[in-house]
Amino acid sequence: MTEEFTQRLLQNIADTLHKPVEQYRLDASFEELGIDSLDGINILFALENEFGIQIPDDAARNVKNLREMAEGVWKLVEEKGTAA
Amino acid sequence: MRVAVTGVGALTPMGATAPEFWNALIEGRSGIAPLEGWWTPNLRFPNGSQMRGWDPSQHFDIRTIDLLDPFAQFATVAGREALSDAGLSVADVKGPRTAILTGCCGGGQGSEDIQFQELYEKKTGRVHPMTIPRIMSNAAASYLSMELGVSGPVYSVSTACASSGHAIGQGFWMVRSGIVDRAIVGGSEALFSFGFLKAWEAMRVVSQETCRPFSKDRKGLILGEGSAMLVLEPLDVAKARGARIYAELAGAGMSADAHHITQPSVDGPALAMRAALADASMALEEIGYVNAHGTGTLANDSTECRAIHCLFGEHAKRLAVSSTKSMHGHALGAAGALEAVATVLALREGILPPTMNYSTPDPECDVDVIPNAARKAQVGAALSNSFAFGGLNAVLCFRSPASL
Numbered sequence: 066m067t068e069e070f071t072q073r074l075l076q077n078i079a080d081t082l083h084k085p086v087e088q089y090r091l092d093a094s095f096e097e098l099g100i101d102s103l104d105g106i107n108i109l110f111a112l113e114n115e116f117g118i119q120i121p122d123d124a125a126r127n128v129k130n131l132r133e134m135a136e137g138v139w140k141l142v143e144e145k146g147t148a149a
Numbered sequence: 150m151r152v153a154v155t156g157v158g159a160l161t162p163m164g165a166t167a168p169e170f171w172n173a174l175i176e177g178r179s180g181i182a183p184l185e186g187w188w189t190p191n192l193r194f195p196n197g198s199q200m201r202g203w204d205p206s207q208h209f210d211i212r213t214i215d216l217l218d219p220f221a222q223f224a225t226v227a228g229r230e231a232l233s234d235a236g237l238s239v240a241d242v243k244g245p246r247t248a249i250l251t252g253c254c255g256g257g258q259g260s261e262d263i264q265f266q267e268l269y270e271k272k273t274g275r276v277h278p279m280t281i282p283r284i285m286s287n288a289a290a291s292y293l294s295m296e297l298g299v300s301g302p303v304y305s306v307s308t309a310c311a312s313s314g315h316a317i318g319q320g321f322w323m324v325r326s327g328i329v330d331r332a333i334v335g336g337s338e339a340l341f342s343f344g345f346l347k348a349w350e351a352m353r354v355v356s357q358e359t360c361r362p363f364s365k366d367r368k369g370l371i372l373g374e375g376s377a378m379l380v381l382e383p384l385d386v387a388k389a390r391g392a393r394i395y396a397e398l399a400g401a402g403m404s405a406d407a408h409h410i411t412q413p414s415v416d417g418p419a420l421a422m423r424a425a426l427a428d429a430s431m432a433l434e435e436i437g438y439v440n441a442h443g444t445g446t447l448a449n450d451s452t453e454c455r456a457i458h459c460l461f462g463e464h465a466k467r468l469a470v471s472s473t474k475s476m477h478g479h480a481l482g483a484a485g486a487l488e489a490v491a492t493v494l495a496l497r498e499g500i501l502p503p504t505m506n507y508s509t510p511d512p513e514c515d516v517d518v519i520p521n522a523a524r525k526a527q528v529g530a531a532l533s534n535s536f537a538f539g540g541l542n543a544v545l546c547f548r549s550p551a552s553l
Binding site for chain 2: 101102103106109110119121122123125126
């Protein structure tokens with residue numbers, strides 16, 4: 066993952082939840098960040114739009130923190146063959 | 150005053166009448182199958198319990214079909230069956246002493262979807278003049294009242310997945326309190342339209358395969374549609390006219406989680422179950438079966454089981470609990486009515502319908518789920534649970550006709 070990609074992802078999440086981006090870091094669980102299941106589906110929807118990808122339910126379900134989410138999104142972006 | 154269920158009707162993908170629906174339930178025959186529609190390639194889930202081959206011209210004249218979205222057609226057909234099953238005619242129910250209460254979550258979503266394509270896609274700038282009458286959620290209750298000449302309290306209840314649970318409960322209270330002499334209650338849903346399905350897809354709660362309530366490998370709910378309706382009347386009146394009594398509707402309980410718009414809670418459902426028992430003046434040991442809300446989502450099923458344990462304590466071990474959504478899917482506003490019919494027939498026939506597609510026990514769902522095959526068991530009383538998005542809960546408490 067590039068730093069640029071990570072920043073874009075965190076910014077997208079922050080914008081989606083109407084919070085300052087400084088609040089989000091990769092190595093925190095969703096619980097620590099106050100992200101519940103409803104926030105989760107909002108984030109997935111926004112990330113799909115932002116990166117032009119499709120995140121399968123099964124993949125999304127197993128993700129427990131932002132780093133796993135970022136790695137999953139990065140993988141989908143790479144598979145799509147577009148530079149993030 | 151005690152209240153009896155004297156008529157049932159059901160129109161579902163598993164069967165077009167209540168007896169057909171019941172036979173499918175106890176044989177474990179599901180309505181869940183690959184979806185049909187032009188939109189299926191653009192949908193991320195492949196299966197649903199969809200009304201296939203529905204031909205409204207078998208039930209309505211062409212001018213009425215123009216007026217009614219399928220959700221209202223379904224309720225009308227199920228309502229006619231329930232009334233006829235109760236041995237009541239139009240002459241018996243017309244006038245102000247009958248109530249009709251129907252539950253529906255989405256209303257005429259299909260009609261809305263088609264007509265709004267005129268604006269957003271075809272850009273014709275016009276929609277059909279029947280769009281409003283077709284999409285309004287009260288259309289089913291209104292049309293039934295017109296057809297039957299019922300001029301008493303008639304309205305629809307929309308509380309998402311608990312709509313018809315609330316409708317049946319409220320109709321029950323009206324009969325019990327003497328506000329009306331009888332009530333025709335239930336609900337319907339016709340939800341397989343592209344826009345509505347995409348909205349469910351975005352919620353990420355729909356299973357990619359099938360509905361496996363309480364099973365550790367459950368992947369989510371399966372959407373369903375159809376209608377079920379019931380006729381309620383005072384028990385003594387029903388007995389006096391020699392009506393067939395399916396069950397006593399003994400109590401209704403309602404509550405709100407006051408917690409979260411989509412996450413289920415333990416306290417709200419437990420409160421509604423407790424309220425239903427209190428309303429029925431029934432000890433919890435009398436309950437032998439719970440027709441669970443049991444959607445097949447990770448969150449609902451474990452939470453519902455915790456609520457059952459929380460309320461029933463030691464008695465939870467002796468309860469049979471099944472989710473018939475494993476067969477008819479989650480029919481949203483019709484779900485509570487389909488499950489109420491399943492519950493009263495279970496009490497009358499002495500057979501408990503199974504939870505199908507159950508493969509692996511989940512320690513978080515430690516109840517007896519009647520896995521994969523119906524069970525002969527004459528229980529004295531049963532609960533039917535409906536818990537909605539938005540945290541609104543309705544629970545119905547039925548007593549076996551054997552004791553009446």
